[in-house]
Amino acid sequence: MQPDVCATVPAGESAPRRSVREPVLARKHPWAVSADIPRAAVFTAVSAGADHSCGLLIGGEAVCWGVNDVGQLDAPAGSFVTVSAGTVHSCGLREGGEVVCWGADVLGLLDVPDGSFVAVSAGTVHSCGLRAGGEVVCWGVNDVGQLDVPQGSFIAVSAGWEHSCGLRGGGEVVCWGDNLLGQLDVPQGSFAAVSAGAFHSCALSVDGAIVCWGAGVVGQSGVPQGSFAAVSVGLFQSCGVRVSGEIVCWDIDGVGQLAAPKGSFAAVSTSGFHSCALSVHGVVVCWSLNDAGQLDAPEGSFTAVSANDDHSCGVRVSGEVACWGDNGAGQLDAPEGSFTAVSAGFWYSCGLRTGGEVVCWGDERYGRLDAPEGSFGAVSAGAFHSCGVRIGGGVVCWGDNGDGQLDAPEGSFVAVSAGGSHSCGVRIGGGVVCWGDNGDGQLDAPQGSFTAVSAGFGYSCGLRIGGEVACWGDNFYGQLDVPEGSFVAVSAGGSHSCGVRVDGGVVCWGLNDAGQLDVPQGSFTAVSVAFGYSCGLRVSGAVACWGYWRSDPRIGAEA
Structure with a gap:
């Protein structure tokens, strides 16, 4: 559910800061506000979680918005280079390599292992981090083996609902954890990025094509044709950024989560029932549920x-x-x-x-x-x-x-x-x-x-x-x-x-x-x-x- 995004890294990795062209006031809608969004805020990365999202401001500050029932919006002060929103928690990577997580302090979600990391990905009830030497380590719940990382070296990792996937240096994708619906059955091929969702996963081939596997019975296998630069997998939906910057989403559309906004984008992150994207101007755009109800005017005169x-x-x-x-x-x-x-x-x-x-x-x-x-x-x-x-x-x-x-x-x-x-x-x-x-x-x-x-x-x-x-x-x-x-x-x-x-x-x-x-x-x-x-x-x-x-x-x- 996690994927955090940026134009320069494989989907599923934590999104590093990137330069943007225009200082546009960014939006964070329509959730409760617990972070101070400065005027003319420009984002360099965004990550959509279950009921909340987090973004990285151009100065390195992490800000989150949405549901805050367990503190998942209370990002600690300081500068970050990546941020990842999970289901009831969030994680960020500081410039020195330290990973910090906040939110629900249960099930070991916030118990980050010691050591230095280069990437982090927050899933539903577990998270995974990538060390500088290529080792992946995961923490949290391990009821279906989602912490049992295979041996070997990786260059990217993505934590999903109850499974995770990693990308090796040679382009091979390996997944571990729950395989009830085939979400670990990775097809053959050479890949440049991977994203683990709830019941399915998708990877970006080196030629720009998207390949998905898992619970295809609900439509996740109906991937659009064409060349893509990024892909992100959520609960029942997937989204990709075409090389042209256009966002395309597919799968079940229950609450408008497939109706991606128009424009040119550098990255996309999709999760439970909503998605967020980072425009080429540094603006964060989110779509799907209108759960703040700001359009629902009461009756009367x-x-x-x-x-x-x-x-x-x-x-x-x-x-x-x-x-x-x-x-x-x-x-x-x-x-x-x-x-x-x-x-x-x-x-x-x-x-x-x-x-x-x-x-x-x-x-x-x-x-x-x-x-x-x-x-x-x-x-x-x-x-x-x-x-x-x-x-x-x-x-x-x-x-x-x-x-x-x-x-x-x-x-x-x-x-x-x-x-x-x-x-x-x-x-x-x-x-x-x-x-x-x-x-x-x-x-x-x-x-x-x-x-x-x-x-x-x-x-x-x-x-x-x-x-x-x-x-x-x-x-x-x-x-x-x-x-x-x-x-x-x-x-x-x-x-x-x-x-x-x-x-x-x-x-x-x-x-x-x-x-x-x-x-x-x-x-x-x-x-x-x-x-x-x-x-x-x-x-x-x-x-x-x-x-x-x-x-x-x-x-x-x-x-």
Whole structure:
């Protein structure tokens, strides 16, 4: 179930750090957050476990996300060169060769043998490591011989559910452990990589073809043709990265685990019911289950909606705030009382009470919950900071100020929007001014008069008085390519944008790797864009959300 991945090593080995081209904010969705994902995080490796995943940041820090019931997300501090997510535990390899494991401290899962390693692979209830001399050693449960490594030297190892496989220097693959379904019956041939799953295994031939064996009765033997650069085996599904960078998945598709995102990828890791891939830009993309429920808007009538990262919030007609999605940091625990507006940020939310007070809840890091006292007319929650417009027109911001996103200019404003690491406001005269990070030109607002502005991640969009939408900043995914027509509202997200047309129709543009541009039919009054999905407020007051492959719910992210 383990395979950890990277473009430069055989699937099944731990993934070393690799250089990436573009600093893109990486996503980790939609699980509870126990690791601090820094702004503009770029990943160099990713590994999908059963109910959690782990990634390696470009600086060597290991971060994990997902279910944390036994501490499998609590990666120790320090620098790592590899990381591997298992079922209820994770393991990482430090630069000095030390292997450290964390999570469920049962069955010997965390009892790493002494000595130096060059690779590690975490399975279901056992793990295996590769020493510099080629020796493979395994630890954990040994009820079916999964620790009984054959003699000889190996260059790669992959720990699966109850069996493991190793790759010898001459290209031979050897497997050991449970063989109930033939998962040890390796076909002849010369291989460059191997990946052990639950009931089957796959290997990458030296000519780029994928060969699988084991429980083929459920489809694992139906491997697509063509030349591949990597392969990863999970519970009932397998995925491979073609030489072109395209990801192809096959086998049983019960919850959308075969619907791989589009784009160019360097590596893939598949496990229980979800998979994660590392794009050539260093972004982690995961798909399959939507188990955080951030698309599952509650029934009822709302007056406002706001979507962000792993959760969404809405204001009911009664004034009550209701939030849905992941609640790992308490971002769904809206306080009681009557509100006129709500804004969902990264793992926290802020609301504007009827009396003008701003209150925030959820993740308290960076001081994001420390809303200043006083009466406000508007509030906007960004990634790690928030901004509000006071009744008198002044803008005040709080939270992280690493890029100057709190340094609002003086003057009177009618609207404000907090983005990733920058903020924008609309002055009383209609001019837009932005402050904070300007690495992609997101502060370079065009001239003219605007009625609204929305700060996304690396770019911004504004609504002109005449109904035209203008966007500026990063256009890597086409998020600035606004369609023609007249709009009444606009929202900028991670890598896509949406607008409400005069006739009530919603149109979206930019990245569409998770269906975030596939707007449902009907008439809307408002729209809110997050990472990989959007939510809209229908004329009837109902909330509809789309993206993350809503028809095949999955966890997703921008490639």
